[in-house]
Amino acid sequence: MSVRILALVGSLRAGSHNRQLAEAAAKHAPEGIEIELYEGLADVPFYNEDIDVEGSVPAAAARLREAAGQADGFLLFSPEYNGTIPAVLKNAIDWLSRPYGAGALSGKPAAVVGTAFGQFGGVWAQDETRKALGIAGGTVLKDAKLSIPGSVTRFAETHPADDAEVVTGLTQVLEQLTASTGTAAA
Template sequence: MSELKILGISGSLRADSYNSALLRAAQKFAPSGVAVEIYEGLRDVPLYDQDLDAPERRPAAAQELRERIKAADGVLLVTPEFNYSIPGVLKNAIDWASTDWTRTEGVPLLHKPVAITGAAPTNFGSVRAQLALRQVFVCIEADVVVKPEVIVFQAHERFDEGGNLTDETTRGLLQDLLTALAGKVTSRSATAA
């Protein structure tokens, strides 16, 4: 079997983001047979506008995001928590990737295997943002990994000054999450065959 391609998206634009560091750790410590490709274009995706959400009018950055999600075997979302919920930039990206008004292209996130994690320096980590994302994915009908739930709380204690994940427990949970995501991809492929 060929290597599974997972598209990783950090919901934070901040240069020293714990979530982007967690995504880099997922890439570095991915289990055998899983490759995490980090999406770097979130900052370029314009605000969602349904008037532009058609193949001939869609902004290039939004179209590229859709194509990258379609091409991936699965998606790993790493989210901070803003105001007890999902950061606007991440919700915006999901909005662009969850439509097909023309009924000609397919919905990139429909039935797509998705895993969610996140980090924050608080005692609750990104638990509320992850719950909000799970609710969004019920509507979209993405195939979300239910367990393990990986909520990296007190993130400032789990990374060194260079942004490297130093906590072994978190590393193991992250690997378990990617293994569960790979399992969803594999079972979906077997069902489709």
């Protein structure tokens, strides 16, 4: 039985280094770990309790919740936008936090990694993402971290999947995340 990890990427940009980081995680995931890179965060409307009504939840939000419900854990990839979490990632967390106390994140392990241009690799945004995940009900792995600085120069000619240090860091995070799911990777 494989462990299913849902990857949510906080950048919608086609050439996003965080998207590439997620691709590297999927490519180099240890045996027994299946990573689904979620597509469609751009289609999820901003969270609004008025439209979060049983039987009429917007289709894009329902698809996100369904994918999250099937996951054993979560790996979020956060760039840093003006020193904090990107709106698209926060919006996904908001949708997955509902219904309150029983959302798709509830009780499931989650880790946050990322890369950014700055010298700290987006740690502020990643810390804010961990905070939001915890409040939303996820079990945040505070020690499962990977912040890669200087993304624009570091990944100018090298895909993260071809960077041995990045692959090692991602593998360590995935192993920690998998160990926390309570599901043994086969």
